[in-house]
Amino acid sequence: MKRILLLALPIALMTACNNAPSAAEGDAAPAKAPAAAAAAPIDGKLLGANHWVLDSATDSSGKRIDALFVRADKPVTLDFADGRLSVDNACNHMGGGYTLAGNEMTVSRMASTMMACTDQALMALDQAVGSRLEGTLKIDQLDASTLKLTSATGDVLTFRGEPTAETRYGGPGETVFLEVDSRTKPCSHPLIRNMQCLQVREVHYDDKGLEQGKRGEFYNFYDSIEGYAHEDGVRNVLRVKRYEVKNPPADASSRAYVLDMVVGSEVVKK
Template identity: 55%
Template sequence: MRPAIPLLSLAIALAACTPSNPPAETPPPAGVAAAPATRAVDAQALAASHWRLADAVDAGGRRIDALFPAPDQPLQLDFADGRVSVSGGCNQMSGGYTLSGDRFEVGALAQTKKFCGGGALMAADDAIGARLAGAGTLATGDDGRLVLTTAGGDRLTFAGTPTAETTYGGEGERVFLEVAAERVPCHHPMMPDYRCLHVREITYDDKGIKQETGEWEYLYQDIEGYTHEPGVRNVLRLKRFEVANPPADGSSIAYVLDMVVESESVNPGA
């Protein structure tokens, strides 16, 4: 009969065969940042903000330069009524989407057919369209940013800016204003030598046919999202909001640009 090995001796022998320090986990490749912690997002939260592209890297951690055609014009996603729209490139793009947990899938994208010289803006259209195609994941990080991860491992990070509806607490009223080509002198109680936008309201019927044109009047405030170019007359589609608690020197009405409907260069001598 073989002698029995005492249990204590067996434990010591096994301990001697076990490394004192377990091997460290293999670190990620150099230059690849760890994916940030994220949590699921819902359609209501998506619709509450404009989402502007802040960062984009491929699966290897390399910046995707094609998604940044102009430093002052980031690509932007907007979500409403089950659709996602893209702006900031050459063309406007939009398509239906579904969101289940963090699984995000975009259907076929429709887009305008504008041509942009230089190629960078059109390349950005192709780049964002390719990354929205098909399925991926969509979630928010601890910092509130939106993180889109494609099936190929690209990671796009968007910073949110509240929409006007979120800021002012309502849907607002759609109005159309014609803005004259030149600002005009006006008496502003807070700003001497101020030059107002010269505007008049236009009403259209349900078919888009002009019905009435109001009288010209001074607009003593700016229109959010609109930059006036001297010598250019515009017809703007706006959203008009009531400001709940305006400052003492501010307006109780806010105008936010929705769309430039018509634009025309005007000869000052005409």
């Protein structure tokens, strides 16, 4: 019996040595957690495909920011083009450069026109908009219909997308200048009774902004100019974008006109 125990002891020691953890196993570092996935880059083309109209705005506590909604009929609107952000429907037109990195947008200090508005709430709108857009913003959502931004202070601004003319008509369009006379005149149209037509003529400028040639005669303008509301007694020079309409209906124009800006205005006495 003693002889059996002595033989078994070396076997037990060998088994224990084989099962003991090695120094390399004991010192191994714990496995690292997988790195967080990088935020998907923002599609800059999608930003430029729409006008972005302010729909809602809340502060970090969820309270509505009333100061951003003083123009119920003309909500604050953002446009993105060529690395610049433009803001319309405040007291002044505002704009500044922007860059994208991951899901963040950084907006430089914005410049603005210097028009004074008599409505104090409208005057304050410029500051209310600028202070929330300048700096770094997180883009929480961007698709064809919604842009959602969060400022560094926790304000959440949500915009709805409205396709630009370039998106709707499939191209950049042609820039033309039209002088619109102060009075409309009756004009004949097969589908519209008692139609009144704008009286227009083209104006031509060189690349330095100097007018070239002589203005022709006013003629009946049967189309409409999107974004332009004619005021009787006021003559305007407009910068418009002219687009070719693909496959227009049989009774519709093959061209579309969209107001870019009013270059000049003049009140004409009767």
